[in-house]
Amino acid sequence: MRIYVCEDRFEGILCGIYDAWASGLGHANVRVQVRRTQTLELFAEYTEVETDPAKAEKVASSVRRKLSEDIYVNLYKTAMSCAPDKADCMYRYLVRAFAAGPGIVQMYQDPAVMRVFEICRNVGNETHLLLQFIRFRQLPGNVLFAETEPKNYQLTLTAPHFADRLPDENWIIYEKNHGQAAVHEGGKGWFLARMGEKEAGRLRDRAGEDGYEDLWQTFFETIAIEERKNPLCQRGHLPLRYRGTMTEFQREAWNSRRKKERKDEIDVCIGHSRVGDLLPEDGGDLQRGTGGQADPAG
């Protein structure tokens, strides 16, 4: 078994697929894997793959020319996934696709097709939710800044939507867990950039008081009907993991954090007072202090 280890990018994976295919070892004897996802195996030979745009372009163009645009889109979405086996899934999918033709997309009985379908569905669902749940904060200098924490790499899938929607705004969407950001300048296009927690923190600090955040929270609270309260239903539509970066849940989070802090403070106070009652004022140990009242001479 030879395992081709490639970079975790669309182009990188396409190069891995190219090299594995070109090795001539037979599909059963090769595997493609992205860097740092799986533990090393004992009976396998590892080959590092250099990312070469020319190779990636060859694979991409032959998929688009000989197969279909749908298959290309599926491959791209799969490459954006967080699934550790995604590179190999793409490889198996292409093996089947080149054998069966463009009709492969709907052959759900095939395990390779099914797996890619599942991954794409997962990525697509998350993209859809992010388009809804991304929240921008206003920074001075007319910049909108959003933080997200998606499982899959979503920037290239969400940014086009916002570029179309807010063409004249300056905005930044930052993916915390991937250290990447999509940056858009009003009237121009968008591009991907690396962004660390440090830079993001600086941007976050610049966001001042924004009256509209407060208004939105007010709206969010009043629009719910008390008689119909249904947190389970709410959680089904809006999973908890998205709420950390959403404006409308910040007040609630702040309140509960505040409550917890206050409770801790009270606990600490109670703890102190109890120990303090027992301790004598001169700082002697417990035994002597309690005994001291009964026997002032001691």
Add this chain to the structure above:
Amino acid sequence: MLIQENLTLQEKLRILSDAAKYDAACTSSGVDRRGQSGMTGNSSACGLCHSFAADGRCISLLKILMTNECVFDCKYCLNRASNDVVRAAFSPEEICTLTMEFYRRNYIEGLFLSSGVMKSPNHTMEQMYQALWKLRREYRFAGYIHVKAIPGADPRLIEAVGMLTDRMSVNLELPTGDGLRSLAPHKTRKTILTPMRQIQNGIRQDREIPLLQEHTAGFLEEGKARASVTGAGIQKAAGEQQDELLSWKKENAQPLWSQRKPAARMHVSEIGRRFVPAGQSTQMIIGATPENDYQVLSVAEALYHRYELKRVFYSAYIPINEDPLLPALPGGPPLLREHRLYQADWLLRYYGFQASELLDESRPNFNVLLDPKCDWALRHMEQFPVEINRAPYELLVRVPGIGVRSAGRIVQARRSARLEFADLKKIGVVLKRAVYFITCSGKMEYSGKLTEDTITSCLTWGDRKANWEISHQDSFRQLSLFDDFHMNVPPSMEDRFSVVTGQM
């Protein structure tokens, strides 16, 4: 009635969104529009829900009233004239900035503007028109707008407002004319159905004659010109009898899915020249008046066929006011009933069902335990089981546990190879329900009795063990030494002593 003048924006928003929250329709679907430089916003056909409130309902649009001042006195409404509540009103400017600033931060998909009736329906509609005109023309907003048409407003105003919005709706309020007479004395079936018919005609005309000429005149003038054309249908609607919806009988009507139009694709520059491109909707209150589910569903079906609505929304009645004419609901709002009506509504629109198939005069209400599709399937066991690899699409979507999407996937996938139960599960079929009604290559996975009672009990008891015990009554089970053989040791002398002395 006094409108409070010195309220902050925050207080106004609190009052006017609180007053608008009982409106059910909050969708942003039905129109596909790309953005453009110089404008703000776009719209996607599927719609986006930007948040979900604590009651689990989606927040897609900024749902507010223009004002909660109202000269009408509908018994069920929070803002009725006889209620003593703080009255407030937004200025057009405030509506525009709120919408734009919320939209930029991706809080909302657009604006949902409704209003209490200030002075007269015409006056209110004019105010709304001004706000919308400002939003579209001055703020260059290209996102989604949904507007309520005020019953009794001039057709020309409705026409003009319709040019600036994506969706318009007129609330039917109550399913029957009798209910309306008793609870909403200022509204009549006529004032509700007339604008509904007008909007329908406008949309039709818009679809048939797209963009005849370059418009240079103001939109209000344009509205007037068009209104005279669509006016022909209005007279007809007004002349129709009171309960046209309830008494409507279908004569060789096509199933709804075949009549559906795809979402309108439009260019940004067509804003102001297309009339209500995303279609119209309506809503009715469930449980405030004594109609049964069959009547409600028949009315909805008639609305879909006769008025070509995109959606009918059902809103469980929530007691806000006390009035001898209103029902007391000790068990809370009829949420399950509302849920069943929505389920049936989807069956009408996407699954090819008819109201008379799901319910009839002898069974006028939905089953509490089973969803309408399961309920229907169980009463039509002669049509099942269905062979997955051969059945037509129309029959597949009628199987409980198979939806529109999974039926589509089945039809696609079975072209290349046979489907097995494991494949179905991955495709998205809910086997928990479907397993009683389908075969794969002639095999069935469920091995119990195929009778209505057995399957009903299997479907309603979620727990497998309980299901097994129900379908295998008086058959094998784990023996118990004490229950089955009555093995009890008689008490000894010491035991009797210890009972008396209390020493164990």
